Amino acid sequence: MCISALSAAAPDSREHFSMGAMGLQLHRPPVRFDISTKAFASFSTEEIDHLLACTYASTKNFKRGEVLITQGEDSSTLAIVLKGTVLLSDQESGSDSPVAFLNPGDHFGEDLGWSENPTARFTAIAASPGTVAVLDLRTLQNLDGHQCKLRTRLAAKLLEFSAESVARASAFEQMRQQETLRERLAEFFINQRAEQGTEKLLITLNREQFAAHLGTEKTTLGKELKAMQNEGLIEFYRSSFRILKDLTEG
Template sequence: MESVNLKALTKTEIFARATEEEVSSMLNCLSAKKKKYQKDEIIFHAGDIVSSIGVMLKGNALIENDDIWGNRSVLDYVKEGQIFAETYACALDEKLMVNVIAMSDCEVLFLDVRKILKVCPNACEFHQNLVQNLLAISAQKNLNLSRRIFHTSSKTIRGRLLSYLSYQAMEREKEEFDIPYNRQQLADYLGVDRSAMSNELGKMQKDGLIEVKRNHFRILDVD
């Protein structure tokens, strides 16, 4: 396998609390493979059956679903250090319902999930922690999906925007922040029409609720 930055891997969520020596040993046990993708290239296609989880080494990606009529929904965002496709990899023979698309040039490390779930003959000391990390990540992903359901529960575009932006401000503990989505991606995430959402953002600015420039937001009215 092409060499990887072991120090950087110790900072990823799947290898949290591991030493460089432990990571090096685990990569051999997990049949690790590194692959590069160009911007807009599909990393995983809907309909694929996968047996490996992806670790985003460089770049970022979108997880999205396209229905049979071409309607697109953005489900999540993958940034450096995060993993993806773990649920489908663990659910053997389950076809992907989503596409994973590179938002920039990416480097991805693939790990055989079957070797994560089954202790290897070498009995790596970190293996138990690896499984615990995977469970914790899966729980967080479930929370992310629940959060999206909450953000899209409002019947109005403004309600959905306020829910999403309020959470972003709360998570960062500040009233000025960048979001990971462009205008179309945000509309797809919230399940609304882009033009209608852009109009609503303009109205919210006129009403003194927010300031917005591209993907940069500032919450103004917090009373």
């Protein structure tokens, strides 16, 4: 499922079409689903229902390894992760290493509501099976036709999302600039602690994906994690990690 399957068309009628991997599809007004995560915590239930309706929102399920959107592809879609994990990569930089991994409540495509001919900044690939909510951002620009009464608030929310994406990209670049794997891991865990708000972290990447995000190999990552655990810096079991000591020391 390429995200062309996530893209709605013609936001000027109650029924609209999109060209997806399975061919032409008819989408009817959406059944309500929950996006009242951290992304839209400031919106009431009624406002979320209206937002879903006026952006012709729908949900799409994906399988592990599925490409949701390709960098440079035409798209006007905001996607919110409802279930599973999505990896973003900047393939134009010459690397397939994921620059970010998105969990439920996270989002991508927030910058696509402003350009006349919007294209995706990153390639998004499913790291696990899951579901995304899909909102058509062309309602922000369609001044003569269908409009959303929450247009101004949605625009403000997209600016907030864009700022979060910039901060995420900056944190990734700073992490990858660290010379040693130990330093990159320390930076990574510190960033995740700030984002998750706890010393007990859930890292939804498998070890191969985790290693790629850090710019190393799976076996090398495994050895370093075990060394940090033996030194009493962290403890971990599968996808659960706990920071035990100050990782900025040494």
